Each structure stands twice: as structure tokens, then as C-alpha cells.
Amino acid sequence: MSLSSVEASPVRNAGGIRRKGRREVRERLFAAALLGPALLVLAALILYPLYKVVDISFRIGPSMNLARLGQQPLGLQNYARIFADQTLWAAVKASGLYVGGSVALAFLAGLWTALLLNARLPGRRFLRTVLLLPWAVPGIVASVIFSWMFDGSYGVVNALLRYTGISHADTPWLMNADSAMLTVIIATAWKAYPLITLTILAAMQTIPGELYEAASVDGATPAQKFRFITLPGIASAGLVSVLISALWIFVDVDIIFGSTGGGPALATSTLPLYIYNEAFQFFRMGTAAAAGVVMMIAAIVASGFVFGAIRKQRF
Template identity: 40%
Template sequence: MDLITGLLMVAPLLVVIVGVMGAPLLQAVSLSLTDKRIGLPGTFVGWGNYGRLVHDPLFWLAVRNSFLYAFGAVALKLLAGFGLALVLNEELPWRGLWRAIILIPWAVPELVAALTWRWMYSDTNGIINALLLRAGLIEFPVPWLGSPQTALAAVVLINVWKGVPFFTFSLLGGLQVIDAELYEAAAIDGAGWASQVRHIVLPALAPVMVIASLLSTIWTFNDFTTIFVTTGGGPAYATTTVPILTYEKAFWNLELGYAVATSLAAAPVFIGLIVLATRLFAGRER
């Protein structure tokens, strides 16, 4: 009886989820099996689009850039967020003000952040080149977003700036639930600050770090606005990621079926990360 009652209570939600997510997903899968072009009818090609992907060097370049972008940015956000969380957990003057300031990048809309950083990176009137020139660190303006050698690192830095607050406050919340008696006992045993961080803080924050990293990886891998607004995937495809390539195939080449297949090809990665994050959440609840 309890099982039936529970199923009846969640039935409306399941209907909404299937209608809002399930039906479009099935339609996308169906579309990826055709040669549909925008404005023209499509015909069934089976796994033809996925076969093209396997032999498409641009797709594998986009996959490489996506992994470099996602995992590079997440690693830096985790390190910076951990350091800031340790600092903000101390008794600082105006600690509330510092916490509010650190939260600002997270609150800034992605479009505004991307446009601001595009101006800052400009090699004609950008503030970054102006400061470096004034400090004598460079002789000529650097085209940060216009060079294949620096473009990917430049957009990674934008994502790091935007995402560090998420890690900072996630880890700060974890720090504040650590029992103060653990620190006192460690200090009595002669453990220094570094030893306390290694043996108390890191084990306590490990679940939060893993879950925050998984969530951030999913968000960063799917990031479209930052790269599209700043570089558009260039120069020379140096910052073309899977979302950018999907957009190009759909709206520049008008190959809608191939574009959907490009997007769905990354689905196993997301499914694996989501399943892992769900299990970790469930483990923490227990």
C-alpha cells in the first residue's frame, strides 16, 4: 500500500520529466540518425552520422579542447577555491565583506563576464596589455584571444574567475562543520598547520571536493557562452569545443542531423559523471 501511495504521489512529476526531457531526447536521437538539413527534409542514414564523427579530425580536436578546457578549469577552480576557503575560515577583519566580494564573479551574468574579459584581453585598448606594458613585462601587446598559443588558456582563466566562488563557498561550508576539538587535539599532539590540513581538513572535505568537482566538470564541459562570445571557437579552431562545434554544424553548415549526433556523442561522458555524482550524494545522505 505504501509503495502504491508513493508511486501515485510521484506520478505527476514523472509525467512532467518524461514530457519535458524524455520526449525531446528521443526526438534528438531520432534526428541524429538522419541527414536532416535546416529547411530540407531528412532521410534515415542509421549510424552514418556517428561514422562520420569517428573519421572527423575536427570532432576529435573539439573533444580534446573540451577536456583540456573542462579539466584544466576545474583543477584550477578547486585549488583556488580551497585556498580561499581556508583564508575565509579564519578570523579576519571585515570577513563578511571579503566573502561578499569573492561572491561577485559568481553573481555576474555569463554574457557580461565574457564581454568584460574580451575587452580586458584586447590587444588595442585592453587593460591587461596596458598594465603589462607599463610594468615592462612585455614590449608589444599580446593578442591573448587571437593567438592559438594563448586563446585556450585565456578562456580557461575566464571560466576559473567565474567559477571559483562556487568551490570557495562549498568548501567553506564543509570547513565550518569540522569539530573544533579535532584541531585542539591535533595541536596538543604537536601537529602544525600543514599537518592539520593534511590529516583533518582534506579527509573531511574530500566528499565535498569530489561532488563539487563533478558538478563543475559537467557545467564547464557544456559551457558555450564564454567561448562563443570571446573567441567564437577560434583562432584556427584552438578553442572549438563540442558545444561550439555543434553550433557551427547546425547553424553555419545547416547540418542539423550531424550537429545533433555531435552533441549526443558526448552524452556517455555526462551520463557517467551524473551517475557518479548521484551515487556520491546518496552515500553522503546515508
């Protein structure tokens, strides 16, 4: 495709075979030279670390001395060890709850806000900026804000529940397992939904208006129009955005790190948090790397399945 640009160049037709060849070589060299810095970044900061983490996951024995980590014997003990570790399975369960809950909530919020923004309502330009803003809020900032809002003694959430008469319980949200998970799910969904809004909104705007007009002529109710026109129109874009959100939520640590820190009693200690603690709290690089490799493979396999399912459906 881009080779054709070289062929189409009128300069090349003007020259003889010799000049043509030399020009082609210079062209290729220039194209490669532009890639130089990126290839360097790629090799040193992406491919080598990837190789390194796989390598570390097979290194057994103590890992306190990082310089000698590469000389430790190879073996499968790290993998055997993590799979026998109850904490890992607890982390897998926590991850399932966290990702499932956050994605479901974010999708509902994303769909709702996309529907609102797609209707031609007054003030939507300004309100669109407001609705998309949480996307840009750093995870750590979101997590400290939600920790404060859900604080047991002076948190505004408990105050709102009191004002509205819903509950006078003064729930210490972050102190017990279920409500702590709910809190981090709400914070994560708040940050995650704008991306889903954007994708669904874009898909909605590609649905031809005539479909809705024809449905109106046929006497369809708004609910029927949503069910049979809007929903099929946004299904594949919605699924892709859900998958992308699920992937980043699955590997994200910021929001949990800044609020519960994985507690209480590991209730919100998801897989990436488990990995981080293995590596930087207990300094077991081998098992941390092994769990990290498993996490990466799980993410790739899961997304492969979902993409495969989407392809087959052909929305």
C-alpha cells in the first residue's frame, strides 16, 4: 500500500534505473532511521522487560539480591507455589467480583449517559464535558475522594442517607468486606463509564434516523424502538468498550491502592494487588512474576474468547 507511493512518485520516473535504485535505498534508510528511537524504546522498555518477567518467573530460590536473580536455577516451583496459595485464589475471586461489578455498573451508566447525550437536549455541549470528566481524574485522586465520601464518621454518603431517611446506620463502608468491595466498585465504575459513553454515543450516531421514522410510522413504542433499533445498533461497539474497560480494570491497582489498600483482611486484594504485594512487600520476585504471567495470559485468553464471540455474532 505504501510502496505504491514510491512507485507513483514522478521523480522516480524521471531518473534512470541506477538513480531509481539508489533513491529506493535512501528512501528505505530514511524510513528505517525514523523508526530508530521507537525501536530502541520498544526493545529496551517493552520486549526486554517482557522477556525478563517470564525469565524471573522461572527463577527459583531467594530473590533478595536482584543482581544475581538471573543466575538462580530454573524451575517450575514458583508456579506450583502460587497455585497452591490460598491467597491467590482469594485474589482471583476478588478480581472476579471487582471486574464484574465495576464493568456492569459502568456499562449501565455509560448506556444511560449516551442515551441522554444522543437526544437533542438543551445544554448538552456543556453537560457532555461534565459527564466525561471522571475519565480524566487520576485513579489515586478518585480513590481518596471516594474514601472520604464513604468515611464512617463524617462521610457525606452516610449524611445523605440520614438526610433522606434511608439509613441511620453510620456504616463504616471501608471497614467491612462487602461494603468495601462495593465502595471500590462504585469508585472504579465512576472513572470507567465515560469511555463506554463515548463509544456507545459514537455508535448511536451512525444509526440512520430513517429507521426510527419508519418505526414511528409503523406505530412502534419508544421501548420497542430501543429494543429493536438502538440496541442492535450499539451492540458490537458496546461489547468492545466493555471488553476494553474490563481489561484495564482487571490490571488496575490505583483505585484500590489509594482507598482500601486491599483490605479489610484482603477482601479487596485483587490479582494485581496480590502480585504487587508479593513483589514489593514480601520481596518474592519469582512468585510475583509467575502470578503476573498468569494474569497476562488470562487477560489475553479472555479477550480472545470475547473477540471470537463478537466475530461469530456478526452484529
